[in-house]
Amino acid sequence: MSEPEQLTIDANGLSFGALAWGDPDAPLALLVHGYPDTAWTWRHLGPHLAERGWRAVAPFTRGYGPTDLAPDDRYFIADLAEDLLALHTALGGDGRSVLVGHDWGAVATYGVTAREPRRFAKYVALSIPPTPAMLKPWTRRATLGIGARQLRLSWYFVYNQLPGSVGGLDRVIPKLWRDWSPGFDGREDVDRAFAALDSPARRRAALRYYRNNLQRGLKATFTLPVGAPVLYLHGADDGCMQAEIIEHFPDSLPAGSRHEVVPGLGHFMQLEAPERINPLIAEYLGTPA
Template structure:
């Protein structure tokens, strides 16, 4: 477990019409790598990767993305679509004077990084995705498709069809929800009716084992107690808007990519990943959803090995 006081001190960076709280390490290094968190997370979810990547010669840039932590939380739902979220990352590169970078994303962060590679391909020299593989667009908007298959109580659908309902429950049970969410080695259980995130927030007894120490969990609890959950849930409320925004974009990710799955994650592997990401390497770790926090050393090893192999394969520049 890591000491929260060891995490870098943040700076505030003005980008793309918002302010982002950004944590950095290895500023003296010339190779930028940007780490993008998921939901319900925080830049602190990369605490185990930051020192390892900095020691390997990378300038590690870890934003709290819009809607999280002390970053801006615009009121408009549409301010959290893929154009805004990827635009923030492009502007962050501009701020630092970088043409491109390697982008690492977990969960929702992976969705944003995949979208960034499509919308701004010249700014991305490599993709590392944890948990969430590339999502093919399909013929039907994503929320409509999920509703047809998984029903109205599936939390993606519920967040969109009943805005504000889940937000209020999560806000009321912030510490309990996050304590119950960040678990590993959970016993298998049959699917239950109801909205999973609301049930998780109201559950008094957590399942499995904690992913992190109480001091580490306190960082997440403090952040969401301050912000509430609506701004981060608004990312979900843009899925169908994102589906429309990506309609005319080349759907193939042409950059080299590393896909890291948690073998016990509930998110399934993509059977068609290589069709949309032809230069992809796939690996799995024996863990659940919170990959880089459950298996930090193994995650670091997988990322650094892939980065080293890419560097070795690149032609030498004169």
């Protein structure tokens, strides 16, 4: 892994910390992490894309240090999408730019496609399907079991709403990494997550992603359209979100999309097997003009 540059970027009224690889004048590849994770999740993909002619930039999303907390306590999908559009502008992005998101970063990516589908040339989403797909198992008798199992896997959705959940993250975050990527040693990334969530205010911010979008933003969350074709990748052994959802409901992705379920990988696939995931993403993105 080549060591990244560490940037500070002012965008959308916030100061974002970010990691970056590659020529600053090259076309932008914006890489967006999820929960409970950090920009360091792209430490393998960033250099890989830089070698292929991209300026890869991975911001710490709002609330995750060193990025600012949202001053208005807003962590809705629309806010995350607005951040990415503002970062695109602040980083000198153009029509060649590409956007890659994992977990909440994938949801934010869908938010960008819903708002300005032509802002980026190509989109990649990992591990979380379009949000309307999460409800589709309940629409068919044959897939009700998938829906029931997903409810059990998504226990943390409810836990993250509880008033005392901030105090339990020391136990919960390591458990999520173990459960979501079985067999992967995520201790390094757990430590980085805790470093980015190093205060009660930051931990509360990470939980606000769930509290905002699953309370006041519930309808908008589960009706979010995807407005542009996407490469969607999902690990077959993902312990967070079942790969069976996209396998049964591939029409959740818009026309022109591609999806692939990758055997033997869990939720944090970009870290578990970069030698398998990086080429899939790089081939889809192509070489920048």
